[in-house]
Amino acid sequence: MSTDVLPSDTADPSEPEDLISVTLLPPDALADRLKSGLLSFPVTHFDADLRVDEARYREHLAWQSSFDVAGLFAAGGTGEGFSMTSEEIDRVVRIAVEEAGSSVPVLAPATGSTAQAIAQAQAAQEAGASGLLLFPPYLTEASQAGLVEHIGAVCRATDLGVIVYSRANAILADVTVAEVADRNPNLIGLKDGIGDIEQMTRTYAKVGDRLIYVGGLPTAETFALPLLQLGVSTYSSALYNFLPEFALRFYAAVRAQDRVAVYSMLNDFVLPYIDIRDRTKGYAVSIVKAGLTAVGRDGGRVRPPLTDLTEAERAELSALVGKIS
Numbered sequence: 001m002s003t004d005v006l007p008s009d010t011a012d013p014s015e016p017e018d019l020i021s022v023t024l025l026p027p028d029a030l031a032d033r034l035k036s037g038l039l040s041f042p043v044t045h046f047d048a049d050l051r052v053d054e055a056r057y058r059e060h061l062a063w064q065s066s067f068d069v070a071g072l073f074a075a076g077g078t079g080e081g082f083s084m085t086s087e088e089i090d091r092v093v094r095i096a097v098e099e100a101g102s103s104v105p106v107l108a109p110a111t112g113s114t115a116q117a118i119a120q121a122q123a124a125q126e127a128g129a130s131g132l133l134l135f136p137p138y139l140t141e142a143s144q145a146g147l148v149e150h151i152g153a154v155c156r157a158t159d160l161g162v163i164v165y166s167r168a169n170a171i172l173a174d175v176t177v178a179e180v181a182d183r184n185p186n187l188i189g190l191k192d193g194i195g196d197i198e199q200m201t202r203t204y205a206k207v208g209d210r211l212i213y214v215g216g217l218p219t220a221e222t223f224a225l226p227l228l229q230l231g232v233s234t235y236s237s238a239l240y241n242f243l244p245e246f247a248l249r250f251y252a253a254v255r256a257q258d259r260v261a262v263y264s265m266l267n268d269f270v271l272p273y274i275d276i277r278d279r280t281k282g283y284a285v286s287i288v289k290a291g292l293t294a295v296g297r298d299g300g301r302v303r304p305p306l307t308d309l310t311e312a313e314r315a316e317l318s319a320l321v322g323k324i325s
């Protein structure tokens, strides 16, 4: 298993320069790239039998990477990585690197047990991914000391930059974030899936710019403006899947701290959108696929344990999308 990652200053002459410059970024360069813009978390398309629909996924990736985004996280939360086998994740990551990797850094998930996350991290490096998003371990509760060991084991298994996802059974205290940042040079970021203002404040106060910070709550636009003030570097946008121009306009308004523009877009779309989203657990992903269908790009169905929007909810969403399109 090759573990050497060619940083751009030792490019392989047989590789086209742009491929080396985007997909094989050293961790610190990846961090700088990711914090510079909005982050794409593409859905993964499934066919009528809920198998990965490669053709439609490729088409979606080509569209998503044609706009100015800083990174693309394959098989992330919105990508339903939690519903895939390791083999499917590897396949989806390889497709994403092929389809989008020459224009935007592609990051892969590392999920589940420590052993599984290590195997996925090494497969992702082999597949040409630029970095990793380390998800919480599966199911079990864990102590902070146990999470430090889990995160360290995965970081040591790869040369890629790693972003750790604080959420669910893996909520990281500020002192834990400081410890894993100190122990793991290739740990480049923290994705916040909690939205606790005090916790984010304490973490940034203690760790500062040693890490980048990704706002990663469902429909992250809702929290983007206040989180920016706490030190959060950027955020992941699921809305970007079906309203890329809107999502980029929203991101620009957040960066400009244009409160009037941000609240206008929150009122016009985001808040009514999350009213639909909040009707059923898991809709944060299902509504994105329904949004793709609403804009004329079939998003397909979600896999269990998620459920799809009802026809009435789809009609409500289409009407909302129609108002801002």
Ligand SMILES: O=CCCC(=O)C(=O)O
Pocket (backbone or CB within 6 Å): 041, 076, 077, 078, 079, 215, 216, 217, 218, 219, 220, 221, 236, 237, 238, 239
């Ligand atoms: O707004 C979106 C959150 C997307 C995300 O962070 C994920 O899919 O994991």
